[in-house]
Structure formats: structure tokens, C-alpha cells
Amino acid sequence: MRRLTGTTWRRVAVIAVSAVCVGYAPIAMTELWPYARPGAPAFGEWILGHMVSPRYVADALATRIEPYRHSLVPLIAHSVLGGLLMLLGPAQVLTAVRRRARLHRALGVVFAVTVYASMAGAAVYLARTAPEDAFSGAAFWIVLATILVGTVLSVTFGVLSAVGGHPDLHQRWMLLCYAFLLTAPLLRFEWGGLPLILPGLPMTEINRVATMHLGSVVAFGALIASRSLDRRRTIAGVTRSWAPPPVLAVAHLAGAAALFWIVRSCLDFGAPGRRLLLAYLLPYAATYAVMAFSALRTGREGRLWAREEWRLHWAALCLAPVLSAGAAPLFERTLRLDRLTAVSAGAAIGCGALATAATLVVSLRVMYAREVRKRAALTGVTTAARLSTPVS
Template identity: 65%
Template sequence: MRRTAGARGRWGRAAALAVTVICLAYAPIAMTELWPYARPGAPAPGEWLLGRSVSPEFVAEAVRDRTGPYGRSLVPLIAHSVLGGLLMLLGPVQLLSAVRRRVRLHRTTGTVFAVTVYVSMAGAALYLVRTPPAEAFSGAAFWIVLATVLAGTVGSVTFGVLAAVRGFPDLHQRWLLLCYGFLMTAPLLRLEWGLLPSLYPGLDLFDINRVALMHLGALVSSGALLASRALDRRATVPGLTGTWSPLPVRIAAHLAGAAGLVWITAAFLDEGTAGRRLLLAYLVPYAVTYAVIAVRAARSAAWPREEWSLHLTALCLAPAFSAVTVPVLERTLDLDRLTALVAGVGIGCGMLAYAAVAAVSLRILYAREVLRRQRESTDLPAAPAKAGAALEGGRG
């Protein structure tokens, strides 16, 4: 058991170090990414690196595809990217200050972090509002996923702030880790711009983005979950009884998920080579994520098992959610089947991870309410007894 805990600790430190390195490396790239659109020839280390890791033609294509959509909202987008780079720096500071119990530093940087998220996401929201989905960089599917990430980021930081104000540090931690997971889609997408062309030679940026959308949601949400579980060392939560994910619920979720996966598989296979490529990019990361969470749930007990089980149930429902969402997107936004399929699958895991964190939060709050009522019920008999004693004394 000690060896297992030690191994997990080493993996946790390695993961934290990797995330910190990625954030520190991406911060200057994010801050300068849009400068060339405002002043041609301005320094852009991200373009320089991408040109040498892939090709100058790949970079030229990326710039050409973004020039029109970005030109209409350049000022808010520059604010979004510069502040996004600042968030990459604030994230590791927040994590390290929380782990090391630097309360004053954590609160100060946390306030700056939350305000920066709101202002940065406001810039992104202006871009999305001013840009029709079909005219957005990389098309309507990318627009829909960006809008979902924006909503998830703002919602999770809001719940995180409310949890901190109400004195719920465990909930605050979960929501802020999910928020940072959503923010990590930006540097991870840039990494995929550099890596995926070697796996798919000749694929343009439009299709590279579609491949990345298939698994980024599952990647960042599972990373946030692993971080939450690594930081929460409690074996039990006071007041926690039973489970919100009993066997019948898990069976129903697995059946719904299996049906959703069958539908998604058939839909992608109908799209030929592009569909098979996208299906593979979705199924492999999904299977790995499922295996990790399922094994952790089976090997855990009490509170850890409950949290793993709630997230596993949500993960199973993600394909079913996507299968239902695809026809809705087709009809409401007048999208073709492949675009709606990419968008629906791209937001599924992220949306259900958000729902899982909400369920976990309600589970903890419910346990605290149960504990509060138990304490009140044990205090109630004492009050009548004292009142009766006082009454008897008065009669005497």
C-alpha cells in the first residue's frame, strides 16, 4: 500500500511539473499570438515554432484562415490572448500556494485569477457574438466547442468563487481545477498542431482541429478529476451514507453509453476516410479515460469510490448526450451531418464532466446537511429536559 501511495505521489508530482512547464512555455506564445494580426511582422514565437515543427506553409494557412474572422474582433481577442497568457502563469502559482498552505498569497492571486478569467472570457465572447459560426476560424464545429469551453470556464470559476466565499474549500478546489482544465485546452491544442501533422501528413489545419476536438474534452476533464482526487486524501466525508450511483444506475448509464457509442460509430463510418480518422481520435482516448476511472472506482472505497463512480456514470452518458445533441445542432444551426457530429462529440465529455463535478458538489453538500440535521436532532432532547427542570424548580 505504501509503495502504491508513493508511486501515485511521484506520478502526481511529475504531472504537476509537466503542467507547469507547459503553462510557462505557452504563456509568452499566448500573449504574442495575435500581435502579427495587428502589426504584420511583429514577433510571434508560436508561429516561429510551428513553422519549424511542421512547415511554413502550414503556418501561412493558419494565418490566412484566421485573418478574416479575427479582423472583426481584434482588440477583444488581443485582450483575451494576453490575459490568457497571464492565466497560464497564475494557475501554477495557485496550485503551489494551495499545496503549501500560503493562504494570503493564495487568496490574493485567486482574486486576480478570477477577475482575469472574466475579462479574458469577455473578449472571447465578443469574438463569438460578432462571428457567425460558419465564418469562424475552423468552422461552425470549432465555434460551438469554443462557446462551450467559454461557458464551462466562466461557470466553473463562478462556482469556485462561491464555494470559497461560503467556506467550502473542497468544492472550491474541484471547480477551480475544472476551470483550469478548460483553460488548458488552449496550450494542448497548440501542441496538437505541432504533433498531429506527423501522424496525418498533408492534413490541413481545419481537419487537424477537428481531430483535436474529438478528445480534448475528455483529456482536460479527466486531468482535472485526477488532480482533485490526488489532493483530496479523505477516506470518508462526514454525513455521507449510501451512494448516488447504485448498481442499477451504473447499468443504465452503461447501456445508454453503449447505445450512444454504437450510433456515433455508425455515423462516423458513414463519412468515409475522414469519419474513420475522427472516430479513432475519439474512441482511443475515451477508452483509456474509461479504463482509468473504472479501475480507480473498483479499487477504492467509501468517499473516493463514490466520487470515481459519479464521474464514471457521467463518462458513460457522454456518448448518449452527444448522440442526442447531433440532430439538435443539425436542425437548430442548419449544419451538415459531419459538422454537427464533430461538434456534438467534441462537447460531450466536457459537458458531462461539468455535470459530474456538480453532482459531486451536491453530494458533499447533502452529506453536510445530513450531518447538520443529525446534530440538531441530538441537541433537541436536551432543551426540553432543561426546560422541564426549570419548571420543576419554579414549582418547588
């Protein structure tokens, strides 16, 4: 049996993601129609009702009538534009692969404008909805707000990178942006799949379980995609690591202490706490193992730039529980949340937020290296000019 090459895996991944996006687009566009016109087709509800049960869907969505009614127009705009973004993403990948630069830039402008418009609709909904009135509670409201900020920041940095002539950084930010957008279809997959593992739970509880890891999973996917597309062994100007062993050691110690606090806090709440904790720890452990292995392997192979990027994200992953542990008391006091909700909300946003921060550090690392190279070249030119100047 022939072994699949890296190129084949990338093609399979692109085809799979594109199929998910194209399939989800009509679901996103029609998801809120029944709230505006009762009886209107909603493909997502129909599919989910057949996958699990009509009662599972009806019980969850019955509570959404009042909160959605206050912001129905911006929500419909958000969902319709979100469906359009599902189609624009694969189109952008295809134009980049085919090297259709003009079409890629034109679609990129449409993509960015659509992201801002769609996120504006989501922002209006969040501003008009109290956290406790969000689907499955305040933790989901916090997660939605965090994803919104991450999406807007990543598309903004992506545009700035393109304008500044940094295609490698542009690619990283746009992949992260689209990864955050993919939380929508992936969440629907979990609504349909998790009841097989956790039978009897209502969709609101299934949603809480899913949000414990969804942000970290998509951010990790964006990192995998970035690394698979970047084949450079080194980057001129990158010498010392910004995440040397002492920094990694401190990050591990701080992360371990924070992770212990999160575990102990969740275990205080019996079965619900254990369920949320498991949904957080399993993807975290898998992501940690891949990052650690990749950082060590690329170092042994002499691929110094790959090692540096893996190390920076590895350190960020270690520090994610620190952010989560710090955010939980803040949520508990400012939003008056119960402790389990505050802890779960903090854990749900930590990995995604630190992955965004790590992408920013990687961008700064690349830009700093280029500045070092420019200064070295300028120094070389100046020195050569001095040596060539005749002595009078």
C-alpha cells in the same frame, strides 16, 4: 530501482504543467500581434513552422485575417489575459502548497477577474463570428463556446465555494476551470504532434481531430488531480450512493445505444469520419477503463468517498454519448450544418459538458452530506436538552 510514490508523481505533474504554462504564456500573449501589425513577432507560429513546415502554418492562418479583423481588440485582450492566466495558475498552486493563505486569496481574486475579462473577449469574438467562419468550421465554434461556458461556470462555482467555506469543492472547481484553460496550450501541442501521425493533413483538419477529445482529456485530468489531493476515506453524512449499480446499469445501456449511433453516423462518411471517430473513441475508452477500475478498486479497499466520486463521474461518462447524440440533430437543424459536422460537434462537447455536470453533482453530494450531519447534530442537542429538563 526505487518505486515512485504518489507524492513524487504529484510533484512531477505539477512541475510539468507549470513548465507548459510558463512556456506557453509568451506564445499566447504574442499570438495575434501580426494581425494588428504585420511582421510583429509571433513565437507560436515560428515554433510550429519549424516543427511541421512554414507552409502548414501559412495556409491555415491566411484564412484568419478577415474573421479576426472584425474582433481584433477583444481577441488580443483575450490572448494577452490568457497568457497571464497561464502564469497565475502555477502561482496559485504554489501559494496553496506553501499555505500562504492571504497571498493565495489575493491572487485568486486577480485570477477570477482575469478569467471573466479574458472570456468576455472570447465571447465578443464568437458573437461577431459566424460558426462557419471559425477556424476549421462550425464544430470548432461550438467547442469554443462550450469551453467558454464551462470556464465561466467553473470559476464562478469555485468562487462561491470559497466564500461559502467549502475548500474541498473550491479546489475541484478551480482545477476544472484551469483544465479548460489548458485546452489552449494542449491544442498547440496537437497541432505540432498530430502531423507526425497524420501526415499531409492541413492544420484545419488536424484541429478537427484534436477537438474530438481535448475537452474530455482536460476534464479527466482535473478529476485525477482532485482525487489525488483528496485522501479522505469517508465523509460524514455520505451513506447511500447516488450512483448505485442500477443507476450505473441504466447509464451504460443508454450510453451504449448512443455510442452505437455515433459510430454508425461517423462510419457513413468514409476516411474523414473514421479519423474523427478514432480520435473520439480511443481517449473515451482509456478514460472509461480508468474510471471503472478506480471505482471498483476503491470500493474493495473500503474508500467509500473515493468510490462515490468515481462512480458519479463514471455514470456521467457513460451518459456523455447520450448528450452528444441528442445535440447533433439540434446542431444540424438550428445551425444548418452538414451531418458529419453536427455529429463531430456533439461528440466533441459531450464528455466535457457531462464532466462539469458530474462535478456539480459531487458538490451537491458533499453539501447534502453536511446538511445531514448538521440536522443530526441539531437533533442530538434537542434530544439531550429534553432529557435534561426536569419533570415538574
